[in-house]
Amino acid sequence: MGGRPVVALNVVAFPTQELPLDVLKKILEGGFSKAREAGTFLAGGHSVMDNEPKYGLVVYGEVNEDSVWRTTGAHAGDLLILTKPVGTGIAAAALKAGVTENAESFTDAARWMTTLNDVPSKMPDDLLRAVHAATDVTGFGLAGHILDMLNAEDGGEQLSLRLFLRDVPLLTDLLKLACGGGGGAKRNRGAYAGRVKIDKGYSPAEAEILFDPQTSGGLLLAAPPPRAGEILAACRAAGFIRAAVIGEFMQAQAPGKGIIEVA
Numbered sequence: 497m498g499g500r501p502v503v504a505l506n507v508v509a510f511p512t513q514e515l516p517l518d519v520l521k522k523i524l525e526g527g528f529s530k531a532r533e534a535g536t537f538l539a540g541g542h543s544v545m546d547n548e549p550k551y552g553l554v555v556y557g558e559v560n561e562d563s564v565w566r567t568t569g570a571h572a573g574d575l576l577i578l579t580k581p582v583g584t585g586i587a588a589a590a591l592k593a594g595v596t597e598n599a600e601s602f603t604d605a606a607r608w609m610t611t612l613n614d615v616p617s618k619m620p621d622d623l624l625r626a627v628h629a630a631t632d633v634t635g636f637g638l639a640g641h642i643l644d645m646l647n648a649e650d651g652g653e654q655l656s657l658r659l660f661l662r663d664v665p666l667l668t669d670l671l672k673l674a675c676g677g678g679g680g681a682k683r684n685r686g687a688y689a690g691r692v693k694i695d696k697g698y699s700p701a702e703a704e705i706l707f708d709p710q711t712s713g714g715l716l717l718a719a720p721p722p723r724a725g726e727i728l729a730a731c732r733a734a735g736f737i738r739a740a741v742i743g744e745f746m747q748a749q750a751p752g753k754g755i756i757e758v759a
Contacts, residue, residue: 497566497630497715498616499559504531506541509550523551534612563621565630567644570655570718574628576645576743577728579615579736580608580714582638582705583667585681590673600668608667609712611735618734619727626723633713635680638664639688639706639756641716642743646754654748661698661758664705665738674701680709694758706756718745 506527510520531538536555570576587605613632616624633641646655684707694703714736719727724741731739748754 497559497632498563498624498627499557500617501531501534501536501555501557503556504536504538505554506538506543507550507552507554508541508543509546509548510543511547511549512545514547515549519549523549527551527553530610530612534614535617559616560621560624563616563624565616565624565627565717567629567631568647569629570645570745571628571720572655572745572747574718574720574745575724575741576642576657576659576745577717577719577724577731577739578633578638578664578714578742579613579717579731579739580611580633581665581667581670581738582633582710582713583670583673583708584609584711584713585637585708586670586674586704587667588711589681595673601670601673604667608714611712613712613715615715615717615731615734615736619730623723623727623730626727627717627719629718631716633710633716635709637681637684637688637707637709639692640684642756643688643691643754645716645718646745646748646756654751654754655745656748656754656757657743657745658757658759659743660741661694661702661705663740664742665740666705670705671699671701674704681707684709691754692756692758698758706758714739 506524528538584605587601591602629645631641631644642657646657681704692706717727728739728741
């Protein structure tokens with residue numbers, strides 16, 4: 497991570513016998529619009545017939561060697577920044593279940609899912625180099641992706657994270673929709689709950705935030721305290737107005753035992 501996209505290719509599977517081609521046209525127009533927004537040249541692509549619609553982009557990009565963001569590499573004492581609010585999985589599950597009274601949550605979810613994670617292209621080079629580690633928040637939820645950042649590689653530090661759960665930005669009125677989550681949230685909870693230490697002062701809805709699978713979630717950025725404020729300001733100036741510091745890395749108590757301690 498940390499680079500800029502240069503060329504993109506469409507990859508699409510579509511049931512031409514079941515859905516009108518106008519639907520495919522709108523999908524491709526949406527991809528083209530986002531590629532242009534990212535400053536990327538869209539150079540055709542590949543399509544196949546399939547019973548289930550699928551769409552994505554294969555992207556070639558460039559990054560300076562000294563500005564590459566890797567998942568691991570955070571240090572004890574670093575602060576953790578999240579650039580987008582959490583809750584798209586909860587909102588989608590509620591919408592599928594027919595819950596419609598929290599329209600602002602759904603509007604907020606659509607807004608953030610269609611917001612490009614283009615922080616690197618809008619950040620000065622010195623701040624790019626100040627980020628020690630980074631990842632995005634997608635299907636494994638907040639807990640799963642934070643745990644990825646705690647893995648020690650190449651003799652690095654074994655870390656844990658103190659998570660400030662009530663500082664995690666959420667979609668509008670999200671907690672009113674949280675009701676146990678869908679299958680993805682349940683699988684995430686089963687996989688990661690053993691490495692999450694959360695006290696009984698939090699409601700089940702608040703705890704659900706940790707395991708909610710995201711679609712086009714935000715970025716997690718680890719940075720030293722002297723630069724974290726500048727990085728946070730740069731994120732907000734780039735349009736990520738809900739960006740917030742949500743945690744602090746610390747030494748794990750034992751090798752291979754990195755956990756999330758919810759404060």
